[in-house]
Amino acid sequence: MAYRKLSEQIQDLSNPQRSDVFVKQFREAVREGKFDATFLTERFTMPKTFSRRGAEGTYQRDTRDMLFEVTPDFEAWFEQTNEALSSSRRTGNVKPTAENISAGLVDFKTLAEETRRKMQASFEKGQALGKSRTRTASGGSKARSRKK
Numbered sequence: 001m002a003y004r005k006l007s008e009q010i011q012d013l014s015n016p017q018r019s020d021v022f023v024k025q026f027r028e029a030v031r032e033g034k035f036d037a038t039f040l041t042e043r044f045t046m047p048k049t050f051s052r053r054g055a056e057g058t059y060q061r062d063t064r065d066m067l068f069e070v071t072p073d074f075e076a077w078f079e080q081t082n083e084a085l086s087s088s089r090r091t092g093n094v095k096p097t098a099e100n101i102s103a104g105l106v107d108f109k110t111l112a113e114e115t116r117r118k119m120q121a122s123f124e125k126g127q128a129l130g131k132s133r134t135r136t137a138s139g140g141s142k143a144r145s146r147k148k
Helices: 006-010 016-032 072-087 098-103 108-147
Strands: 003-005 037-045 062-069
Touching: 003 006, 006 016, 006 037, 006 062, 016 062, 016 072
Parallel strands: none
Antiparallel strands: 003 062, 037 062
């Protein structure tokens, strides 16, 4: 049987920025017994570049290398995992700017309905707050006038 290092397999990923997730899923698959692997003494640098919030520059992480047996089960698992990692890219929400609304990236009717609901909730909250204050203020003055 052929053996291969995890560091070599990562080079075959279609999206190297997802290498950290791939390593986690690889170790989980080994833990669950989907295929066999063993830790090596060497470490390797993952191709993903990280950036710290509020700081300039990027950095990379090192992890322990592993050796595994290339089997048909592993090949099927790798194809499925690689496909999932390349297609399930998380995208941020599109901001509701005039340009995005005009381009059709954001649904104007949905935004208008959401705005209407927020405004109504805010109005009702203000009305309820005003009513509770009038009850408290009038109740307090009545109590004071009765004591006199």
